[in-house]
Amino acid sequence: MNTQPTPFAKALARKNNARLNQTINFKQAHSLGLALGAGLLGGLCVLASSATLAEATPKHKPNVQLNLALGAEHDSNVSLKELDQATNESDWATTINAGLKGQWQASPTLKLRAGLNHSGKYYQTFDEFNLDISAANLEASYDFAHLTLGATAHYAYARLDQKAFMQLTQTEIFASKLINHTVFVRAKTARQQKQFADLDARNAHNQAWGADAFWFLNAGRSFLHAGVDTDSETATDSQFNYDGLNLRLGYTTEVAIAGVENTLKLGMRYVGRDYAGHVTLNETTNALGQTETTQGRRADQQYHYEASWTLPLGDTLSLAAKVHLADYQSNLASADYRETLTSLQLQSHF
Template sequence: MNSFEYLCRLTAVIFSIIGIAVSSYAQSGERWEASFEATSFYDSQLAVEEADVSQESGDIGIQLGVNLNFKPVKTETLDVEIAYKFGQTLHTEFSEFDLQSHRASASLTRRIGKVRIGLRADGTNIRLANDPFLNLLSVSPSVGIFLQESVFLRGHIQVAEKSFTELEQRNASIQQAGANLFRFHKGGRGYLQGSLLLERENAVDPALDFDGVSGSVAWKHPLGSDRDAPSIKLTADYRHRDYDAITPVMGAERTETRFRTGADLECILTQELSAEIAYRYTDRNSNFPSADYNEHRAALKLMFRF
């Protein structure tokens, strides 16, 4: 049995466990949540990172999204959630960078006092320029604990498989381990977050194998005491990757670092409608030409919650 078949079977077992939990707790009632997003954006650098394709041409476009969440179980000690997310990016001039994604997930969270034990399975299908491109399958257990009333620490591991439709040399197994530390304020509406992630990717092509480490910080703060007050969010993250083998077209081992920072302003317009203005800057440094660029991205998003 290869790793992809093993992960598929493990995912099936997890969904079966969640199905049993749903049957056992059906009396808790059904809970649905849904939202629709429409985003207009300008991007100065078009890129598909998973394929190492980029283009130094700016373009404007729109991004549409639909999110559906079903919570068949929500009690004081157990949460079960099944979700589906659809995304479609459309560019004005360069349709070869249009992405469509379908993501289904199931998660289970068990609360024992201050401890949170979680298990999540995800399956994602991605199309590029309306052609089949990439499938992702992942499983992630996690453990979290409230160190204080407003301080939460979470650790997780993740195993994943990615399978490309045509770029078979990029098919890979992924192992990750990470930790997140949250400090909440303003009644939980604001927070300061620090994250650390270690990752290992083993691809069919040895030149694409790498070890990576990344760290990030995020700060969200409401601009008022009212629950509908606008909020700002500032983010920054750094990522470093070391590749194992020589890349033939370069005649050298590939190295890469990426620094990204961003700012968001979210305004709640009505109970169902909110708006968000966002800016993101990316400085990606690599000795592999298509992975070496600077990017500016500005966006305006409207979200409608049902």
């Protein structure tokens, strides 16, 4: 049976002792996951940098950048796709983002990247959907004669309505190559682990394989992007197990207007998922007042379309506008809806 608590039911459930104990356990797992992730990332950096530190020269200096953003977003259908929930109501939200990222060309062949980021979305009316996400990542890559090999690690911790919601860890191994200075290709395999604070049935691990290609045009001022991923997710409750396909297509270009370089991005994405377990897909009431249910295997198709425009306002400021159209199609009634996100952000980098 498909049991999917709403944010309102979650608010009530947070009052009982069982939920309190789960939250404590989640925080302990959060601390342990962060410690293990830090150990893995630190070990990767030490191992990679120690192998080539002797090659480093004074010109290889770390580059650090701070990014800040503040904006507003209109959501035509406030939803939480992680729980297959949509309100069918619109709302405005304040958005914030703060990020710190660094890059170090430790040697001519070794590159290290790291980043910290925090984002928040705060609704005017549906504050039970307020979401904060803190994330960290680290990457090490080494240039060999014919290709680049690397590894990344990611950690994210999400809070919903100021309560622990989900943590995610992901490790990835990739290989990439630039061909004739016009085509860049990248292949990867990734392992992901998700843990929910109060929804043990949705805890899952995911294995993915993917590839991306970038074609540089117009002397590097524009590029086309195409990508494909396949993934398989196994959850605690088998009704959430699925095999998925992800397709991506995008175009980015620089457009000069009154001597100022604006950035235009267009993209589309397809997500298909076939679920393994039988669930209650729909419930109806007949003429006698009896509830009738439809059982079956869930199947989803998602279509995403996005356009954004970034206008520089100086050396460190820019204004970014974005429209995202999402069409979630599913034979599960609660996961079948449409959503349009329209946003405007003031961004700065130092």
